[in-house]
Amino acid sequence: MKEKSLSVRVAKYIVSYGLAIIWLIPIVWMLFVALSEEGVVITNFVEWFLPPYSLDSFAAIMFGTRLFRWMFNSIVVASSATFFVLLTASMGAFAISIINFRFKELVFTLFIIGILVPIQVNVIPLYNIAQEMGLVNSYAALALPRIAIPLGVIILRNFFDSIPKSLIESAKIDGASWFTIYLKIVLPLSQAALAAVGIFTFIMTWNDFLWPLIITTREVMYTLPVGIPTFLDVFRPDYVIPMTVNMLAAFPAIVIYLIFQRKIIEGLKMTGIKG
């Protein structure tokens, strides 16, 4: 009896960890292809992971491509979208949740409607509007449709609703203005929710593909997801260079993920359940 349960346990470990290894194979493989020499013929799949290693492709990319410019663009767009989502959504949620005014539920309902509208179905009129405003190939055009998504307001409103009313009341009696209450009480108490919204917005903006593909026509304004596929050429037998580009683009995301793993997962949990 005991022996059987032991073998079941071992089998469970093998299946679980085996699956985890399979899950990581494509990423690990990408790393090894990036490190390999160009033009080496692979006959056995184990050879993918064996030397000779080479950093030539890294040097070629550092000096010969716009990869770092695209990375810079992605960082600018994702961080500014995150900043403005946190600012505008927290202000809007504060008004709806904390300040008492007429029509607040109506305003909130109007915001909720927007959650049903994915950016993918809006791209043609969005492009038309951006063009009229002269925003094609601009950081503003890349970030603004993300800032307009009401998910942050909805999540933060739910969170602000859980802040004890007595706290707000006593601050009011002490003569604090709404602005002070927003800045000194509500925001500090909501760090977890703000982090959740911020992380979610950053990852989503960082990964946006269709909208940047449409709104950027000059190569210097590409974000990473638009730039990377320009290296994609299935007919070229050698793919060390494209995979090195891929590897360099993936690297910051993987490092940030490994460092902030717990926060990222907790954050997504919150957005998924509330959204």
Add this chain to the structure above:
Amino acid sequence: MKTSLSKILKFIKDSDSITAVIFLLPFTIVYGMFLIHPIIRGFYMSLHEWTIIRQMDFIGLDNYRRLITDSSFWEAAGNTFFFVITSSPTIVIGGLILALICNSKLKGTIILKTAFFMPYVLSVAIISLIMVYFFQPYAGFVNTFLVNIGLSRVQWLDTESLAWFVLVFATLWWTVGFNMILFLSALQDIPKSYYEAAKVDGATRWQSFWNITLPLIEPTTWTVVLLQVIFSSQVFAQMYLITGGGPGTSTRPLIQYIYQTGFRRNNFGYGVSMAFVLLVVLTIFSLVFQYVKNRRLSDR
């Protein structure tokens, strides 16, 4: 007249309302300009012959009539539908299975969780590029492996059914971590005492899964299914980058057809009318889904 004027004056004097408006203003402006305005503009555009050369010839519902007889539209809509019904169950059930693994008593579940979630933080461009070379016909990882174990090479992306397999596999690999996290948090909320009580009553593992776990994670399951269907119905980048919609147009999804109509053939009016149909279908689906979910959850 006089009363309404005094009402307005009172409203303005009521400083809370003014402050609320000020706080609401930044988000409302962006929301109005870049989310609501495009919807209205989109509907307006769909009623016009709207191309680069000929702008704004009012044609009423002609774009919508044209769409009914456009076989490419129906093929693309069918492809999106096919992707939704194949990928959604796979990725929802996959997420549940991985969550159960991460919630088990094994040692080092944090490592497992980290591994399963990792692809999700990568951009769709990165995962697509990996998949293209992973399934590449001559020197791809999968085919070198198949040759090594004595099988022959497979033309993954040139065969319709295999191309679909690659697309669903790529999306599963990339996004299943998100569903896993949602299920995992629901599983962790189930009190351990429930399982202990069931064990005392002689319930098997399978019985407790069926009678305790599944009912208790039901609210989360509804949420995960809804998010997954919405996500899957907007699929574009994986096809665009991995199969290019091919072979032929057999894996081209609706969003790609809209993109090509709008930005390659510059027929904005027609493209946006298709986007509108998708928006209406998604909205109706979400509302019906929420209604059914609420009825079912309140029945219990």
